[in-house]
Amino acid sequence: MMARAGLTADRVTEAAGELADEAGFDNLTVSALARRFGVADASLYSHVRNLQDLRVRVALRAARIQADALTAAVAGKAGKDALAAFAAAYRDFALAHPGLYEATQLRLDPEIVAGCADVQRIFTTTNAVVAAYGLPEPAHTDAIRLLRSTFHGFTNLEARGGFQASRDVRSSWDAIIDALDSALRHWQVSP
Amino acid sequence: MMARAGLTADRVTEAAGELADEAGFDNLTVSALARRFGVADASLYSHVRNLQDLRVRVALRAARIQADALTAAVAGKAGKDALAAFAAAYRDFALAHPGLYEATQLRLDPEIVAGCADVQRIFTTTNAVVAAYGLPEPAHTDAIRLLRSTFHGFTNLEARGGFQASRDVRSSWDAIIDALDSALRHWQVSP
DNA sequence: GATAAAACCTAGGAAGGTTAGGTTTCCTGC
DNA sequence: GCAGGAAACCTAACCTTCCTAGGTTTTATC
Numbered sequence: 001m002m003a004r005a006g007l008t009a010d011r012v013t014e015a016a017g018e019l020a021d022e023a024g025f026d027n028l029t030v031s032a033l034a035r036r037f038g039v040a041d042a043s044l045y046s047h048v049r050n051l052q053d054l055r056v057r058v059a060l061r062a063a064r065i066q067a068d069a070l071t072a073a074v075a076g077k078a079g080k081d082a083l084a085a086f087a088a089a090y091r092d093f094a095l096a097h098p099g100l101y102e103a104t105q106l107r108l109d110p111e112i113v114a115g116c117a118d119v120q121r122i123f124t125t126t127n128a129v130v131a132a133y134g135l136p137e138p139a140h141t142d143a144i145r146l147l148r149s150t151f152h153g154f155t156n157l158e159a160r161g162g163f164q165a166s167r168d169v170r171s172s173w174d175a176i177i178d179a180l181d182s183a184l185r186h187w188q189v190s191p
Numbered sequence: 192m193m194a195r196a197g198l199t200a201d202r203v204t205e206a207a208g209e210l211a212d213e214a215g216f217d218n219l220t221v222s223a224l225a226r227r228f229g230v231a232d233a234s235l236y237s238h239v240r241n242l243q244d245l246r247v248r249v250a251l252r253a254a255r256i257q258a259d260a261l262t263a264a265v266a267g268k269a270g271k272d273a274l275a276a277f278a279a280a281y282r283d284f285a286l287a288h289p290g291l292y293e294a295t296q297l298r299l300d301p302e303i304v305a306g307c308a309d310v311q312r313i314f315t316t317t318n319a320v321v322a323a324y325g326l327p328e329p330a331h332t333d334a335i336r337l338l339r340s341t342f343h344g345f346t347n348l349e350a351r352g353g354f355q356a357s358r359d360v361r362s363s364w365d366a367i368i369d370a371l372d373s374a375l376r377h378w379q380v381s382p
Numbered sequence: 383g384a385t386a387a388a389a390c391c392t393a394g395g396a397a398g399g400t401t402a403g404g405t406t407t408c409c410t411g412c
Numbered sequence: 413g414c415a416g417g418a419a420a421c422c423t424a425a426c427c428t429t430c431c432t433a434g435g436t437t438t439t440a441t442c
Contacts (some may be wrong), residue, residue: 002331004390004437004438004439005389005390005391005392006389007389007415008389022383026217027247029428029429029430030429030430030431031428031429031430032429039389039390039391040390040391040392041429041431042390042391042392042431042432042433043389043390043391045430045431045432046388046389046390047389050430050431051430051431053428055226063205086269105347105351107351107352110355113355127263137358138358138362138363138366139366141356141358141363142358142362142363142366142367142370143370145348145354145358145367146341146344146367146370148344148348148353149340149341149342149344149345149347149348149367150337150340150341150344151340151344152344152347152348153338153339153340153341153342153343153344153345153347154336154344156296156340156343156344156347157336157339157340157343160296160298161301162339163336163378164301166303167328167329167332167333167336171333172329172332172333172336175329175330175333175381176333176336176337176340177339178334178379178381179334179374179378179379180374181375182373182374182377182378182379183371183374186377187370187373188369188370188373190369193410195406195420195421196420196421197419197420198420199420220397220398220399221398221399221400222397222398222399223398230420230421230422231421231422231423232399232400233400233401233402233421233422233423233424234421234422236399236400236401237419237420238420239397241400242398242399242400258392266393268413337428383439383442384441384442385440385442386439386440386442387438387439387440387441388431388437388438388439388440389436389437389438389439390435390436390437390438391434391435391436391437392433392435392436393432393433393434393435394431394432394433395430395431395432395433396429396430396431396432396436397428397429397430397431398427398428398429398430399427399428399429400425400426400427400428401424401425401426401427402423402424402425402426403422403423403424404421404422404423404424404427405420405421405422405423406419406420406421406422407418407419407420407421408417408418408420409416409417409418409419409436410415410416410417410418411414411415411416411417412413412414412415412416
């Protein structure tokens with residue numbers, strides 16, 4: 001008699017992502033998610049093993065969305081164009097989906113990381129952007145780490161309101177892209 | 192008759208910091224902290240308003256320790272020397288005190304931030320490091336944001352095991368310092 | 383329309399956060 | 413050296429969240 005919610009693992013994960021975007025990944029809770037569906041807490045455990053499993057599912061979903069955005073942005077570009085497009089897509093994703101972005105920071109089982117095509121796509125795309133600068137190893141790896149660190153740190157700081165100065169955040173972001181491009185072009189390859 | 196634990200707001204906060212370093216800031220819990228003191232949960236509420244208050248206290252304590260480390264490292268240095276010393280102190284703090292470092296990322300009330308001398312010291316010290324490069328505004332602010340982002344992002348990624356490649360993490364860190372120094376020296380001041 | 387799978391439920395236990403209100407220890411001033 | 417009060421600490425109780433066990437209802441399939 002009661003209308004069913006029509007739950008499924010995917011729909012639960014999708015709703016969990018929306019909840020995370022609205023309330024923060026830390027506030028993604030089984031109870032809140034059940035309330036959102038108008039369902040008892042226990043009902044969710046038919047679709048998801050437990051909270052940790054749910055968080056991993058959201059993280060993997062986030063990886064897919066992020067990978068799609070990044071690869072689409074970089075397609076057909078190289079050098080600074082690719083870097084700028086990558087950076088824009090990265091920041092846009094973090095701003096549009098703060099909860100999913102937090103989810104991408106979840107520490108995943110190395111097995112899962114290795115076996116997840118979306119995670120690998122993110123890595124491959126990042127690699128391609130830096131590869132255009134033609135750095136030899138280990139500078140290439142170091143440069144990738146520089147980009148990942150800066151992008152991640154910036155969006156993280158921005159998301160938590162860490163930039164209080166009056167300077168427009170977007171303008172700083174653009175200037176930093178310029179600086180990173182410069183750093184990659186003039187990378188000092190040590191002995 | 193029973194020996195008292197001799198609790199005080201400061202001792203509670205200090206122990207909370209140690210617990211955070213051992214178990215992670217997210218696992219800093221009133222119950223676990225009470226167990227550590229051999230005391231009932233409720234006893235802690237005489238010294239700390241609630242969990243959120245405890246977390247803020249740990250964050251402020253972390254700010255003090257970090258500020259001490261950073262200012263001491265930079266004292267009497269300028270240019271790349273100061274940058275390298277700042278970076279080393281930053282990373283050392285994050286590695287030695289992972290829980291306190293996480294605490295520094297807690298979103299604090301802007302009033303508290305403005306009124307906290309230690310937080311301001313961190314900002315002042317960062318400012319001084321960048322000031323040596325003589326950049327005009329707004330490049331100066333952008334450069335500060337670049338450094339904060341990269342340091343924060345790198346240590347964050349390192350802490351969560353984000354660097355899986357075989358390249359030594361410390362070497363990447365050193366190379367990135369070089370790259371940042373180069374970026375600051377050759378900052379392109381746009382119209 | 384019967385049967386099986388899937389969706390959903392109730393009941394309940396464990397753990398953490400928190401409050402109310404009481405008891406014990408300690409310190410201070412006389 | 414001892415009252416009196418402040419501070420440290422307790423028990424009891426309640427709420428929320430995570431989670432399991434086991435039962436009931438809906439849906440899909442033949």
